[in-house]
Amino acid sequence: MRVLERGTGDYDNALRALARRGDEDLRRVEPQVREILDAVARDGDRALRALAERYDGGAPTRLALDREDCARAFDALEPAAARALSHAAARIRAFHEAQREEGLTFTDGDGVTLGWRCRPLERCGVYAPGGKARYPSSVLMAAIPARVAGVREVFLATPRPTALLLAAAHLADVDRVFDVGGAQAVGALAYGTETVPAVDKIVGPGNLYVACAKKLVFGRVAVDGIAGPSELLVVCDESASADVAAADLLSQAEHDEDAYPLAVVLTRAQAQSLVASVERRLRALPREAIARRSVEAHGYVFVTGDREEALRVASRLAVEHVSLQVSRPEEALEALGPAGAVFLGGHTPEAAGDYLAGPSHVLPTGGAVRFGSPLGVYDFVVRSSVIRYTPEALRHHAEDITLLARLEGLEGHALAVEARTRG
Numbered sequence: 001m002r003v004l005e006r007g008t009g010d011y012d013n014a015l016r017a018l019a020r021r022g023d024e025d026l027r028r029v030e031p032q033v034r035e036i037l038d039a040v041a042r043d044g045d046r047a048l049r050a051l052a053e054r055y056d057g058g059a060p061t062r063l064a065l066d067r068e069d070c071a072r073a074f075d076a077l078e079p080a081a082a083r084a085l086s087h088a089a090a091r092i093r094a095f096h097e098a099q100r101e102e103g104l105t106f107t108d109g110d111g112v113t114l115g116w117r118c119r120p121l122e123r124c125g126v127y128a129p130g131g132k133a134r135y136p137s138s139v140l141m142a143a144i145p146a147r148v149a150g151v152r153e154v155f156l157a158t159p160r161p162t163a164l165l166l167a168a169a170h171l172a173d174v175d176r177v178f179d180v181g182g183a184q185a186v187g188a189l190a191y192g193t194e195t196v197p198a199v200d201k202i203v204g205p206g207n208l209y210v211a212c213a214k215k216l217v218f219g220r221v222a223v224d225g226i227a228g229p230s231e232l233l234v235v236c237d238e239s240a241s242a243d244v245a246a247a248d249l250l251s252q253a254e255h256d257e258d259a260y261p262l263a264v265v266l267t268r269a270q271a272q273s274l275v276a277s278v279e280r281r282l283r284a285l286p287r288e289a290i291a292r293r294s295v296e297a298h299g300y301v302f303v304t305g306d307r308e309e310a311l312r313v314a315s316r317l318a319v320e321h322v323s324l325q326v327s328r329p330e331e332a333l334e335a336l337g338p339a340g341a342v343f344l345g346g347h348t349p350e351a352a353g354d355y356l357a358g359p360s361h362v363l364p365t366g367g368a369v370r371f372g373s374p375l376g377v378y379d380f381v382v383r384s385s386v387i388r389y390t391p392e393a394l395r396h397h398a399e400d401i402t403l404l405a406r407l408e409g410l411e412g413h414a415l416a417v418e419a420r421t422r423g
Contacts, residue, residue: 048184114385123155230260315338
């Protein structure tokens with residue numbers, strides 16, 4: 001990991017570069033992704049099978065699996081695995097039940113009834129990656145909020161679904177699982193094929209091709225965002241344990257080589273202890289090769305000198321996961337700017353948020369927490385404005401409505417009001 005001290009050019013340059021880490025250039029893969037999307041839109045299932053032969057080493061025997069397949073996979077799990085997945089599903093469901101929104105109606109001082117109603121989406125597609133690791137937890141974290149929101153049909157797309165993924169789909173009440181991955185999965189969910197229904201929204205992380213495909217189909221369907229590599233920033237004061245902070249950093253680094261393990265400490269001595277602990281723990285990690293490349297390419301320790309600067313750095317970087325391993329974490333939270341998920345205190349591992357705590361671990365990356373939020377029930381509903389005028393209320397507003405319409409040169413708008421108020 002690179003140690004950078006406040007007051008040096010390297011410190012400032014690294015902060016500027018990391019603040020732009022979300023500028024992922026999708027143009028390199030865009031021509032290939034457009035070709036894939038066009039093929040799926042044109043040829044449907046036939047394209048999915050041909051693309052699976054080309055990219056996944058063979059077409060699936062069955063393109064679609066149903067609820068019974070998922071239930072059998074869950075029933076075949078080892079009891080401990082079934083218990084842990086069920087525990088996670090229950091906590092995720094309970095947290096998201098609190099996010100339900102019913103809408104609101106009120107009558108203002110002019111006698112006009114105003115408000116909004118919330119309606120769940122009809123169909124949603126969840127994407128689960130099939131690369132270096134498989135994530136049944138992501139199935140729970142994406143599909144359960146959709147179900148809590150009231151989405152009528154929830155589908156999962158993932159290449160070569162494992163028994164654990166199917167078991168998670170069972171617990172999340174997924175309707176069907178499609179054995180399709182990559183950009184072609186996004187195309188199938190966006191356009192529909194003979195087997196895969198078109199959906200209203202696609203959620204879930206994926207590689208560069210999936211991210212590019214989601215960007216290209218946006219507008220035909222909604223998407224949750226354009227996900228990049230996972231990232232964690234650990235903020236440490238004098239009370240923090242270097243060993244605990246190192247363990248958290250490596251829990252992100254082992255995701256993939258492009259992950260960002262970042263730390264902010266107060267002193268040079270803290271930085272040295274942290275780097276030594278990271279190196280010691282790296283050597284014992286089963287996924288050492290992946291984690292080491294992440295640490296070497298994207299690992300930074302910023303030495304800030306004081307807590308205020310530490311929180312300023314954390315706010316500027318706007319990171320997906322922020323661990324506040326400080327003596328007064330609630331106070332630090334008040335001073336912290338954008339963050340996807342915040343973990344308070346040294347006894348709150350980021351891994352708890354990944355698996356069991358309850359909030360969805362599907363989060364904006366690359367600085368997108370400046371304008372984005374964790375995936376939640378609110379992502380699976382749409383709102384309609386509700387307006388009702390009484391005759392008296394319309395007469396009270398008619399003059400200003402018609403004046404504004406005529407100022408814009410829209411006489412028909414003005415006449416639509418006067419048709420109700422004259423006579």
